[in-house]
Amino acid sequence: MVTITDISRRCNVSRATVSKALNGHSDINAETAAHIRQAAKEMGYLPNATARALKLGRSHNIGVLFVDKTSSGLGHEYFSQILESVKQEAERSGYDITFISRDIGTLHMDYYEHAKYRNCDGVIVASVDFTDPAVIKLVNSDIPTVTLDYVFDSHSAVLSDNVGGMADLVRFVYDRGHRKIAFIHGEPTSVTQKRLASFHKTCSELGLTIPEEYVEAATFHDPKASGLATRRLLALKDRPTCILYPDDFSFIGGMNELEKQGVSIPGDMSVAGYDGILLSQVLRPRLTTYRQDAEAMGREAAHELVEIIERPKEWIPRQIMIPGRLLTGDTVRDIREGF
Amino acid sequence: MVTITDISRRCNVSRATVSKALNGHSDINAETAAHIRQAAKEMGYLPNATARALKLGRSHNIGVLFVDKTSSGLGHEYFSQILESVKQEAERSGYDITFISRDIGTLHMDYYEHAKYRNCDGVIVASVDFTDPAVIKLVNSDIPTVTLDYVFDSHSAVLSDNVGGMADLVRFVYDRGHRKIAFIHGEPTSVTQKRLASFHKTCSELGLTIPEEYVEAATFHDPKASGLATRRLLALKDRPTCILYPDDFSFIGGMNELEKQGVSIPGDMSVAGYDGILLSQVLRPRLTTYRQDAEAMGREAAHELVEIIERPKEWIPRQIMIPGRLLTGDTVRDIREGF
DNA sequence: TTTTTGAACGTAATCGATTTCGATACTTGT
DNA sequence: ACAAGTATCGAAATCGATTACGTTCAAAAA
Numbered sequence: 001m002v003t004i005t006d007i008s009r010r011c012n013v014s015r016a017t018v019s020k021a022l023n024g025h026s027d028i029n030a031e032t033a034a035h036i037r038q039a040a041k042e043m044g045y046l047p048n049a050t051a052r053a054l055k056l057g058r059s060h061n062i063g064v065l066f067v068d069k070t071s072s073g074l075g076h077e078y079f080s081q082i083l084e085s086v087k088q089e090a091e092r093s094g095y096d097i098t099f100i101s102r103d104i105g106t107l108h109m110d111y112y113e114h115a116k117y118r119n120c121d122g123v124i125v126a127s128v129d130f131t132d133p134a135v136i137k138l139v140n141s142d143i144p145t146v147t148l149d150y151v152f153d154s155h156s157a158v159l160s161d162n163v164g165g166m167a168d169l170v171r172f173v174y175d176r177g178h179r180k181i182a183f184i185h186g187e188p189t190s191v192t193q194k195r196l197a198s199f200h201k202t203c204s205e206l207g208l209t210i211p212e213e214y215v216e217a218a219t220f221h222d223p224k225a226s227g228l229a230t231r232r233l234l235a236l237k238d239r240p241t242c243i244l245y246p247d248d249f250s251f252i253g254g255m256n257e258l259e260k261q262g263v264s265i266p267g268d269m270s271v272a273g274y275d276g277i278l279l280s281q282v283l284r285p286r287l288t289t290y291r292q293d294a295e296a297m298g299r300e301a302a303h304e305l306v307e308i309i310e311r312p313k314e315w316i317p318r319q320i321m322i323p324g325r326l327l328t329g330d331t332v333r334d335i336r337e338g339f
Numbered sequence: 340m341v342t343i344t345d346i347s348r349r350c351n352v353s354r355a356t357v358s359k360a361l362n363g364h365s366d367i368n369a370e371t372a373a374h375i376r377q378a379a380k381e382m383g384y385l386p387n388a389t390a391r392a393l394k395l396g397r398s399h400n401i402g403v404l405f406v407d408k409t410s411s412g413l414g415h416e417y418f419s420q421i422l423e424s425v426k427q428e429a430e431r432s433g434y435d436i437t438f439i440s441r442d443i444g445t446l447h448m449d450y451y452e453h454a455k456y457r458n459c460d461g462v463i464v465a466s467v468d469f470t471d472p473a474v475i476k477l478v479n480s481d482i483p484t485v486t487l488d489y490v491f492d493s494h495s496a497v498l499s500d501n502v503g504g505m506a507d508l509v510r511f512v513y514d515r516g517h518r519k520i521a522f523i524h525g526e527p528t529s530v531t532q533k534r535l536a537s538f539h540k541t542c543s544e545l546g547l548t549i550p551e552e553y554v555e556a557a558t559f560h561d562p563k564a565s566g567l568a569t570r571r572l573l574a575l576k577d578r579p580t581c582i583l584y585p586d587d588f589s590f591i592g593g594m595n596e597l598e599k600q601g602v603s604i605p606g607d608m609s610v611a612g613y614d615g616i617l618l619s620q621v622l623r624p625r626l627t628t629y630r631q632d633a634e635a636m637g638r639e640a641a642h643e644l645v646e647i648i649e650r651p652k653e654w655i656p657r658q659i660m661i662p663g664r665l666l667t668g669d670t671v672r673d674i675r676e677g678f
Numbered sequence: 679t680t681t682t683t684g685a686a687c688g689t690a691a692t693c694g695a696t697t698t699c700g701a702t703a704c705t706t707g708t
Numbered sequence: 709a710c711a712a713g714t715a716t717c718g719a720a721a722t723c724g725a726t727t728a729c730g731t732t733c734a735a736a737a738a
Contacts, residue, residue: 001455003724014688019726029686046448050392050458051724054693059389061437080419087438096457098400099426099436107433109385116340118435119389223621249621256623279618282562282588284595342694353718358696368716390694393723682737689730696722705714 002045010039022047053119062090062305063100063120065111065138067128076221077277078294079127082148085298086124093306095121102134110134112141122305124148130190144308146301150190151319156308158301158320162191165290166198168326169272172288173242174206177336178270181210182240184229184250186220192246195274199244211238220246223253230254234261241270241335248273248280248289266333276327288329296322341384349378361386392458401429401644402439402459404450404477406467415560416616417633418466421487424637425463432645434460441473451477461644463487469529483647485640489529490658495647497640497659501530504629505537507665508611511627512581513545516675517609520549521579523568523589525559531585534613538583550577559585562592569593573600580609580674587612587619587628605672615666627668635661 004022008015013036021028021036022045028036053059064086066079087097100114100123107117111134115123126148128135139145139152151157173181183199186192196215203210213236218225226245230253233240245251251273255265263269265285273280276291300320308315343361347354352375360367360375361384367375392398403425405418426436439453439462450473454462465487467474478484478491490496512520522538525531535554542549552575557564565584569592572579584590590612594604602608604624612619615630639659647654 001724004726005724015725016689016727017687019724020687023726025727027686032686046452046456048393048458048724049456050389050398051693052726053389054387054393054695055724055726057693077416087440091440097438101426101430113385117385117388119387249618252618252621256621259623279588279591282591282595284598340694343696344694354695355697355719356717358694359717362696364697366716371716387694390723391696393725394694394696396723680738683735685732685734687730687732689728691728692726693724698721699719701718702716703714704716705712707712708710 001048002040002043003048004045007036007040007043007045010043011036057119058121058309059119060095061098061118061120062086062095062302063098063115063118063123063143065100065123065125065128065135067101076127077279078275078292081294082126082298082301085295086302087298089299089302090306093302095302095306110137112138112143115143116141121309122146124301124305125150126301144305144312146305146308148297148301154317156304156317156319158297158304158322160292160297161321161323162194163198165274165292165324165326166195167202169244169274169288169290170199170202170206172326172328173244173270173272173332174208176270176332176334178242178332179208180214180238180240180242181208182214182216182233182243183210184216184218184226184233184243184245184254186218186246186250195246214240218246218250221249223250223256225253226250227253227257230257231261234258234263239269242332243269243271245271245273248275248277248287251280251287251289266331270332270335272329272332276324280329281327285330287327288332289327290324291327292324293322340387341379341382342387343384346375346379346382346384349382350375396458397460397648398458399434400437400457400459401425401434401641402437402454402457402462402482404439404462404464404467404474406440415466416618417614417631420633421465421637421640424634425641426637428638428641429645432641434641434645449473449476451480451482454480454482460648461485463640463644464489465640483644483651485644485647487636487640493656495643495656495658497636497643497661499631499636500660500662501533502537504613504631504663504665505534506541508583508613508627508629509538509541509545511665511667512583512609512611512671513547515609515671515673517581517671518547519553519577519579520547520581520583521553521555521572522549522583523555523557523565523572523585523593525557525585525589534585553579557585557589560588562589562595564592565589566592566596569596570600573597573602578608581671582608582610584610584612587614587616587626590619590626590628605670609671609674611668611671615663619668620666624669626666627671628666629663630666631663632661 004015004018008018017028018036021033090097098118100111102110122144124146130150139155145155147157149159185196216229216232218229233243245254258265258269265271273287273289276289280287280289343354343357347357356367357375360372429436437457439450441449461483463485469489478494484494486496488498524535555568555571557568572582584593597604597608604610612626612628615628619626619628
């Protein structure tokens with residue numbers, strides 16, 4: 001392994017000079033610097049990130065905290081895409097990605113300790129239980145953090161537009177004549193709260209009164225739960241004409257139930273999903289769904305974190321709202337008069 | 340930040356003693372060691388992985404090389420699961436995960452250089468173009484590597500049982516009376532080669548002669564390509580009775596095409612997928628598919644890599660075959676006489 | 679000519695932890 | 709009681725890179 005010392009010997013200069021030449025300091029003669037850089041290239045020199053990190057106290061490493069209670073972990077397409085996008089943006093700025101978790105090896109540590117142990121310059125927190133004390137400890141530590149889909153005081157966050165998305169969906173189906181709109185939501189998280197609030201707000205803005213039975217609880221990413229919720233909705237004496245699902249994957253469970261009961265989509269029942277994962281756009285009929293811009297979320301989160309790390313003075317906490325896009329699909333039937 | 344020096348001052352011992360006490364060396368008095376450990380705990384001491392890595396030349400960091408030409412990157416459920424599993428097993432052994440890529444920041448480097456730069460103790464290589472010179476350079480370097488689904492000479496590899504899986508599928512449909520079996524395969528990779536060879540071998544063992552037109556080329560994870568291939572198969576004067584798809588996601592494209600042409604599954608056409616992703620088991624009818632044990636693959640790959648890193652003497656390259664499991668599903672109809 | 683100035687480079691400390699090689703004091707054997 | 713052995717701990721080098729500060733020497737200013 002070629003070190004700075006090897007280069008210094010080859011060029012008959014001190015290690016300090018080599019370091020300064022390689023980092024473009026101004027107090028090195030241009031010719032000398034060129035010579036050193038040439039030698040470094042010839043010798044195949046690579047800076048040692050570890051040594052650099054030790055000396056500078058900056059690792060150029062970003063931690064990513066992705067925990068999923070359902071243990072599907074990275075399995076969710078939405079989070080996989082965010083992660084991929086975080087990775088790309090981070091690399092563009094010269095940062096690498098390290099996963100943060102507890103209990104690495106025999107060491108028993110929490111998230112904060114792990115991040116500290118690895119000298120992470122910052123951490124992106126997503127898909128976790130934000131009420132977990134370990135998460136709160138990390139966020140309120142000296143390590144810069146950016147959260148996804150959750151806001152902590154005095155911290156930056158990247159948010160998908162759950163309010164706007166839900167409103168778009170409701171208005172879309174309303175415009176197609178639907179008045180009896182059911183909503184199956186996920187487990188009680190801040191995301192669910194926002195969507196639920198937006199659902200009710202938009203409905204009342206449109207003058208709709210939604211009976212309690214039209215709002216069903218299920219679980220995110222769980223076709224079984226949504227299938228059961230669908231069954232309950234179908235059992236109502238006054239069936240809804242449209243069902244909104246908590247996510248595209250949950251929709252599959254509803255789809256199966258509808259099919260089993262001989263309810264055709266969208267002939268007998270209109271449906272819509274949420275997320276806009278790849279699957280929803282290859283199924284036929286194409287699912288009407290609100291596509292979250294996972295790519296933008298990951299990119300913005302990484303970008304914001306790098307800003308905090310590199311420009312802590314000028315930085316003020318902000319919430320970055322990432323708008324999604326309604327994918328109209330073919331699962332919502334137009335039931336207006338004359339259609 | 341509490342360092343070893345802080346502890347040494349508090350305990351009136353040298354830094355060497357603290358280090359040895361914390362690492363359980365035998366030349367430290369039991370009481371002294373206990374006292375030091377107690378102080379370390381009270382002061383909230385955390386070892387500095389960076390300093391340790393610099394001194395020891397071991398980072399306890401494993402690189403992961405996941406590149407996907409289709410740029411869906413981590414989007415594939417199969418690879419996401421492998422990654423998650425790699426991560427868990429690595430952490431169990433005290434290793435963290437870092438992504439390896441080229442061109443980190445403004446530094447222009449290849450995979451090997453990146454891994455070296457980050458002092459990775461080893462790298463897991465998956466889902467890449469194994470003919471890429473940069474990949475070959477990495478694998479043939481001084482950095483231990485384990486590849487997934489591809490074998491390099493004198494290197495360990497973890498392989499899903501493509502031969503056995505394909506054979507299982509063919510025999511399964513054969514047992515249900517199918518003789519006209521079509522196979523849509525993915526782009527020409529080593530995986531495709533193995534499946535193709537196994538397909539032909541198994542067919543001939545069963546005494547089947549498969550016409551050329553029954554073997555169609557498509558692309559992995561691409562419903563459009565498989566949809567077109569399906570259309571070509573349906574256009575044949577002598578249609579197959581069963582179609583094997585390159586993967587579950589590709590099956591969706593076929594499903595759409597079949598539905599469009601009014602061909603029911605499995606009434607008019609039997610089908611099977613490959614991978615056994617979550618989706619395949621929530622769709623109705625449940626897809627007959629060969630489930631790759633992604634969890635085991637990731638685990639074994641990480642475990643093998645740690646072995647290479649920690650026991651280089653005793654280690655000899657080996658290929659670890661991970662068997663999958665046939666998920667029988669409901670998409671293959673029994674067309675034998677009397678059924 | 680003397681002083682000042684600045685370009686160019688080196689010295690040495692530093693980051694935090696590990697480890698080799700002693701050094702010291704104490705115990706044991708003879 | 710003296711040599712030898714043992715338990716315990718410390719001094720200092722080391723990993724690779726960075727940087728504050730000092731030094732040198734020559735050119736410019738006084």
